[in-house]
Amino acid sequence: MEKIIDEKLQGNTLVIEPKAENKRKLFIESYGCAMNFSDSEIVASILEKEGFNTTKNLEDADLVLVNTCSIRDKAEQTVRKRLQKYNAVKRINPKMKVGVLGCMAERLKSKFLEEEKIVDLVVGPDAYKDLPNLISEVEEGRNAVNVILSKDETYGDISPVRLQSNGVSALVSITRGCDNMCTFCVVPFTRGRERSRDPQSIIEEVNDLASKGFKEITLLGQNVDSYLWYGGGLKKDFKNASEIQKATATNFATLLKIVAEAHPKLRIRFSTSNPQDMTMDVVDMMVKYPNICKHIHLPLQSGSNKVLERMNRLHTREEYFTLIDNIRKRIPDCAISQDMIAGFCGETEEDHQDTLSLMEHVKYDFGYMYSYSERPGTLGAKKFEDDVPEDTKQRRLAEIVKLQRGHSLLRTQGYIGKxxxxxxxxxxxxxxxxxxxxxxxxxxxxxxxxxxxxxxxxxxxxxxxxxxxxxxxxxxxxxxx
The missing domain is CATH 2.40.50.140 (Nucleic acid-binding proteins)
Structure with a gap:
């Protein structure tokens, strides 16, 4: 749920300039969050070197890939419908191969191949470099699957092809995976443990984007505030690093400083932040460097301490208030946006009112709001009963959305005359x-x-x-x- 789902982008077919020497055609669709769309650029870059040009025409494709999301049941059902469409076309063009990439591939693994028999290829988020080998397996008549999660894969050495880019804004991935075991979230199980990308490879990618005329970048991760580079490895193993590694480590505030100073005219955004990991040194960098955008996406999920504890969010309502107040002391006009879940397991009417009262206090600029959808494999599905009736979830969600719309209007009205x-x-x-x-x-x-x-x-x-x-x-x- 902490991943922002832009409904307008769902199902985008990604296309790049063709290379004359490439003879095979790739059709690639993306669903889910910005990380998935960024990953599709990496996949296109890898396959471009294997002789694939992208196409918007499904019927012309030699290889069809769908980059999937497991964050909500709706996302998975959408992908299943698309797979049915692909297979209808495949009956006309039997040489066409179909593959599932991303989080849904990681969650369902070989089920796609063995039980549903609707795809030839299943590739998890850390296995994209293995695509050439997997495609060779498929072309020789064998199904192929690689969903092994990596401790160190960050794709720092892959220069992403910018698919359907406006040439103005670009995503730059800085971390992969997540260590925050929120009970509603499938990300730690589909993208693995958190690891950070070498800052040198990040700045090289930013330099390349700036040289190509891009005006804005978004530093992207499941939890950017948790970024920590100490020479490689998982964040959870930092405690075992040498004293030199610890002394020379780069955290997120330092990374922001490096990028902001390297390109003073390049706008810098970042997403997503986590309340339990965000520190004031990041906000201080936003104050110091005018090219760092004055907006923080700060997911909350619930305003109730009881629900936050059940969600395994490692902060309280009161700590969140303190964080918001500290941000606004330093940047009074900072825009703050949210993610909110209505109807999580065990949520009472009092819990729901706590969410509404917190929203009244913060008055977010905008937000992403959902009713709770139990995801198989999450800690929530294992530990708690999804016991809030669907009509209650929808009513609470409607109240959250209505309140947010009022706050959004209040915030936009504040710009009139400025x-x-x-x-x-x-x-x-x-x-x-x-x-x-x-x-x-x-x-x-x-x-x-x-x-x-x-x-x-x-x-x-x-x-x-x-x-x-x-x-x-x-x-x-x-x-x-």
Whole structure:
């Protein structure tokens, strides 16, 4: 649940510029969080070297891959429907091979091959470098599976192909896996234990993106605040590191400093943070460097201490309040967003009211809200009964969403009359005469195109708003250009 699911991106077919010498065609769809979309770029890079060009036409494909998510049952059901579609096409084109990548592959492993017999290839999140070997196995008539989770794979040596990129914003993965055993979450079981990527490989990727004209990067991980590089290895083994390793280790605040200083004109975002791991030295870096965006995605999941304990969230409601207050003391206008789950196991009406009262205190800028969906294999499924009736879950979720919409409108209204810097990312969906972009606070803003172009930083005076969008007029280029 801590992974942000952008519903607009689900099922995107990813395409890159073809190479004339490549003769095979790859159709790759992605579902789930930003990490999955980033991983699809890595897969495309690996397979490009194996002679595959990407295609948007399913019927033309030699290889069909779907990068999957296990965070919610809905995501898995969507993938199953897509697999049925692939196999209908496969009956017409029997040479076509179908593979499942990502978290669903890790969770269900060989079930896809042995029981359901609907795919040829099953590849977990840490095994993408093995794809050429696995594809060879499939082409020789054998099913292939590799779902081994790695202690050290970070794909730091793979330069991702930027798929369907707007050429403005890019994702840069800095960690893989997660050590926080939240009882509702399947991520530790599908992506393994937490390990961090060599900061040198991160800065090299950022340098490459900057040289190609990208204007913004997002440092990406299941829990970025937990980033810790001490020469390689799992974070949990840091206690066994040598004194020299400990003294020269790079934490997330230091990584932010390195990237911000290397590229002062490059906007830097990060996601996702965890309340129990976020420290004020990260916030201090946000204060010190104007190119680090003033937005923190800080998932909570519940405002009730009882539910937080049941979820194995290693912080309390009171500690979360203190963290929010400390952030706002340093950055009064910092945008803060949330993840929230309605109807977790054993949640009472009093627990639900605790969530609403916490939201009233924080007044988040925006959020990602779900009703609880039990995921097989999680600690929650093993330890607790999913005992909140579905209609109660949906009613509580509706109350959370309604309250958030009110707070979102309150936050966007606060920008009216102010001038904000907007990075133009794309044409507005509602008008071909307007640009759409984001502020440092991650608020979407639209304004007339005038003579500006995608990738420009523009000062925009905000004149109106909805709960999700700022509306304004451009008044000139910002100092970033």
């Amino acid at each position: 001038t904000v810097e907007v990075l133009i990312e794309r044409e507005s969906k509602k008008s071909d005469k307007q640009w759409s972009g984001r502020t440092t606070y991650n608020a979407v803003a639209v304004f007339d195109k005038d003579t500006y172009k995608i990738g420009d930083f523009v000062n925009v005076e905000i004149t109106d708003c909805t709960s999700g969008t700022l509306i304004g007029k451009p008044i000139g280029y910002s100092i970033h250009n």
